[in-house]
Amino acid sequence: MDPSLMPGTPLFDKILVANRGEIACRVIRSARRLGIRTVAVYSQADADAQHVRQADEAWPIGGPRPQESYLRGDAIIEAALQSGARAIHPGFGFLSENADFADAVAAAGVVFIGPSGSSMRRMGSKAGAKELMQAAGVPVVPGYTGEDQSPQLLAREAERIGFPLMIKAAHGGGGKGMRVVHGPGEFLPNLESCQREAAGAFGRDRVLLERYVRSPRHIEIQVFGDSHGNVIHLNERECSAQRRYQKVLEESPSPFLTPELRAAMGAAAVQAARAIDYANAGTVEFIVAPDGAFYFMEINTRLQVEHPVTEMVTGLDLVEWQLRVAAGEPLPLAQEQVPQRGHAIEVRLYAEDPEAGFLPGSGKLEQLRLPAPSAHVRVDSGVVEGDTVSIFYDPMIAKLIVHDEDRASALARMREALAQCDIAGPKSNIAFLERLVRHPAIVDASIDTGYLDRHLDEFVPAADDAIDPLHLLAAATAQLLLQERAQAAGAAASADPGSPWALADGWRLGHAGKRHLAFLHRGRRVLLAAHGSGGEYRIEVDGHGSVVSGARLADGVLSARFDDLAHRFLVRAGSRRLLLHDGQRRLQLEPVEVYLREGGTQAAQDDRLRAPMPGRVVVVRAGPGESVVAGQELLVVEAMKMELALKAPRDGVVASLGAAAGDFVEADAVLLTLEP
Structure with missing residues (x-):
């Protein structure tokens, strides 16, 4: 018997999860169902994180930056040995595809829940995997995968391959360390940025180059192998909806594949895994041209972020499969036994601001409301209301996965689930996702990997977009009803509840019941005037009046007649915000009584470069006294595992610097000032 297994108990008695956030919580959930105790590890920034609270025990491993904690293999292995964990699950990202770490885990007498280090060295590197596939006869995109990483040689190889081409982190994933280069003049700056981003996210800066295939689809095959020579695939996931190579919507089955193409791609993925005696979970990713020709792109030797999509259409627990395979058991099913039912779709909720790039x-997270889990809706999250989204890690809040009998029904489920989401605190991409799942390119399944970047204006509203008049009337109605409710509660608690000054009817001496309302919408003030009370109002905006009647607000639902047409809205109110949703679109406003920003002049802003968010300055390209031109890159800030280039807002001369390379800075900190 494997000494890592305990007699009389299923699988391992205790495992360590070498990760954080939603994937750590997801692994803990399956382990607990199987009767396995869990050990979490955490950085200084994650002491109060959910994966720490959900595990049976948790061990500190270092500072807040990944290099000080989650990328420290020695500290993680020591925590496993000290805690008595028999195996380590790496999750995804961080050390999950690090062959040296996998070898070190095995050398310490602990089981690595994933492929062997030798398999990773052949498959885990994009470069090595591409060479392997080419030797095995799998179609590959022309490119360069060599170990010589000198900028001069890479530039020559880029010229040989031709433009446009793609630079990719050889040991990465998730869109990090990836750039499309359209001409020779862009190559070296993009190479330098890719290498820095790769080193920060994955601990290695090696890159590969490959020709950029125009209008491709991104389709991946989930594979699984065991130590008994069995290898199967669990069908495909399509991930063509991407922004800057970051997947934003994943689904299974692919609406693009024919049964013949599905069989061919599945067979190619299994052949690749068999060629290297692959064990545990892996994903073979392909670029698929419009004519159906497919090319090997990379192999991820780990569980994917989007693995719940496969779980929803197969009814299988892939983490349980990982644990069983790592414990020496054979695969639970043969290829012909793999179920496939209905359609599943996943989107990722991020703390990010689509309207600010x-x-x-x-x-x-002052407020976090997500749909209730059901047979049709699954939520994977590593945070709860009151938690903090840290500057040091990926800003994912949750993954939302839906399932139904067909694609149209699954899209409808996703729209309904997104309408129930609400995040207050950091800005989020919920409204962007709602536009996404209603867009014709998604509904018609005609999207390719570059569509979002080419048509981003179709998914993100312009800064000067006007508010729909009906939505504004509904917001004003909701605010009036909320004010009256608060006044009524205050009057009931007062010493003289019958006083006319305590009534909630809007009456005030000399104002004939007129009330003024003001909201902020994307920094602009919107003014309204209202007459009436108790759900019967006349509301004026920009000189136009509308009659609102029969307004009721109960259980978060506003129902009313607006100029005799009845409508229904979901309403969520907080101390600094009012959110309305009509079932298709959402509107968020800030009551001006709580928050009013009167900004300074644009000219004053143009003299300063400010940090757009908390982060670390990684490059400073200009110093005091240097002349710069509008659009010139002056600083690079790293935050949330990505780089942000800050450019000169105008021509001028640098007056002063507010930060040096390596400094941590807060949001809005002045990093550089230009002479007037």
Whole structure:
């Protein structure tokens, strides 16, 4: 018997989860169902995180930056040995595809819940995997995968391959360390940025180059192998909806694949896994051209972020499969036994601001409402209301996965589930996702991997978009009813509840029942005037009046007649915000009584470069006295495992610097000032 297994108990008695956030919580959930105790590890920034609270025990491993904690293999292995954990599950990201870490775990007498280090070295590197596939006869995109990483040689190889081409982190994933380069003049700056981003996210800066295939689909095959020579696939997931190579919507089955193409891609993925005696979970990713020709892209030797999509259409627990395979058991099913039922879709809720270029956000989740789990809806999250989204890690809040009998029904489920989501604190991408799942390119399944970047204006509203008049009337109605409710509660608690000054009817001496309302919408003030009370109002905006009648607000639902047409809205109110949703679109406003920002002049802003978010300055390209031109890159800030280039807002001369390379800075900190 394997000494890592305990007699009389299922699988391992205790495992360590070498990760954080939603994937750590997800692994803990399956382990607990199987009767396995769990050990979490945490950085200084994660002492109060949910994965720490959900595990049976948790061990500190270092500072807040990944390099000081979650990328420290020695500290993680020591925690496993000290805690008595028999195996380590790496999750995804961090050390999950690090062959040296897998070898070190095995050398310490602990089971690594994943493929062997030798398999990783052949498959885990994008470069090595591509060479392997080419030797095995799998179609690959022309490119360069060599170990010589000198900028001069890479530039020559780029010229040989031709533009446009793609630079990719050889040991990465998730869109980090990836750039499309359209011409020779862009190559070296993009190479330098990719290498820095790869080193920060994955601990290694090696890159590969490959020709950029135009209008491709991104389709991946989930594979599984065991130590008994069995290898199967669990069908495909399509991940073509991407923004800057970060997946935003994943689904299974792919609406693009024919049964013949599905069989061919599945067979190619299994052949690749068999060629290296692959064990445990892996994903073979392909670029698929519009004509159906497919090319090997990379192999991820780990569980994918989007693995719940496969779980929903197969009814299988892939983490349980990982644990069983790592414990020496054979695969639970043969290829012909793999179920396939209905359609599943996943989207990722992020703390980010789509209207500000998808800048990652951070801060306390003052409110977090997600749909209730059901047979059709699954929520994977590593945070709860009151938790903080840290500046040091990926800003994912939750994954929302839905399932139904067909694709149209699954899309409808997703729209309904997104309508129930509400996040207050850091900004989020919920409204962006709601537009996404209603867009014709998604509904018609005609999207390719570059569509979002080419048509981003179709998914993100312009800064000067006007508010729908009906939505504004509904917001004002909801605010009036909320004010009256608060006044009534205050009057009931007062010493003289019958006083006319305590009534909630809007009457005031000399004002004939007129009330003024003001909201902020994307920094602009919207003014309204209202007459009436008790759900019967006349509301004026920009000189136009509308009659609201029969308004009721109960259990978070506003129902009313607006100029005799009845409508229904979901309403969520907080101390600094009012959110309305009509079932298709959402509107968020800030009552001006709580928060009013009167900004300074634009000219004053143009003299300063400010940090768009908390982060670390990694590059400073200009110093005091240097002349710069509008659009010139002056600083690079790293936050949330991505790099943000800050550019000169105008021509000028640098007057002063507010930070140096390596400094941590807060949001809005002045990093550079130009002479007037």
